[in-house]
Amino acid sequence: MRPALRASLDARLADGDAPLAFGLGGHPFAVPGHQVAEVASVPTVVSVPSEDPTVLGVVLHRDQVVAVVDLGRRLGARAGGPGALPWLCLFVRTDLGTMAFPIDRVLTFGVASGAPLPDDVEILNLESA
Amino acid sequence: MTVAERIAISSRAAPGHSSERYVLFVVGDVEYAVEAATVRRFLPPGDVSSPADLPAEASLRRIDLRRCFRVAGGPAARPMLLVTGRHGMAALLVDAILSVAPIATQAVQELPPAFGGAERHWFQGIARLADRVVVLIDVDGLLS
Numbered sequence: 001m002r003p004a005l006r007a008s009l010d011a012r013l014a015d016g017d018a019p020l021a022f023g024l025g026g027h028p029f030a031v032p033g034h035q036v037a038e039v040a041s042v043p044t045v046v047s048v049p050s051e052d053p054t055v056l057g058v059v060l061h062r063d064q065v066v067a068v069v070d071l072g073r074r075l076g077a078r079a080g081g082p083g084a085l086p087w088l089c090l091f092v093r094t095d096l097g098t099m100a101f102p103i104d105r106v107l108t109f110g111v112a113s114g115a116p117l118p119d120d121v122e123i124l125n126l127e128s129a
Numbered sequence: 130m131t132v133a134e135r136i137a138i139s140s141r142a143a144p145g146h147s148s149e150r151y152v153l154f155v156v157g158d159v160e161y162a163v164e165a166a167t168v169r170r171f172l173p174p175g176d177v178s179s180p181a182d183l184p185a186e187a188s189l190r191r192i193d194l195r196r197c198f199r200v201a202g203g204p205a206a207r208p209m210l211l212v213t214g215r216h217g218m219a220a221l222l223v224d225a226i227l228s229v230a231p232i233a234t235q236a237v238q239e240l241p242p243a244f245g246g247a248e249r250h251w252f253q254g255i256a257r258l259a260d261r262v263v264v265l266i267d268v269d270g271l272l273s
Contacts, residue, residue, distance in 0.1 A: 048159065048252070050243075051247050066241065067244065099243060
């Protein structure tokens, strides 16, 4: 991962911005806690057509229409898509509004005493997704 | 109940609410709606056995929404909506026509910014109807 981003996010960690680590396509990733809006199971997705094959559709979540994006495909971490519904989705606050990313599972949320994440965890900045 | 009866019942707008009437239809597993004011008529499946059966102006252009939206398969005989816009008239092939219903303007929101391709021209936005989501077609954008 990019050292500058890692250093920046490790500094945020030290300030108490607990990350959320998750598994996707067999790889560990993490996002800074301040970007995370929610993790929720999504039972239905409306497959709104898009020229971008990673934009899977929309979900009605907490009275808002939220775009669902295949993060696994964007990252090259998972080729086959998220599989059968329901999907466990990571809702992230981005520059384009809240977006939902199907993930495999949550690994951890928060690291005790501001300790850095293990080196094999790739930290993502999804604010500009 | 026939489609015409369902349309007659569901097209009664709720009083005191700002709304537009839309024709609701299905393509694939997604529900769409197009402003009723743009719809000239609809043709049930089987009414059109050849392009010659279409009104002359509509036979000029036929848009298969399954193909447009990259949805595979579908029924062999499908209904058509004849729509008009700034760019002329066209027949939209859909899977099924559901009803005509008022959609409150406050129920409509823009397409999320993640949708950045041609779909921004095809769709006016997304409407929330009770617990479901309907995609609003922009006839002018689709026909352009």
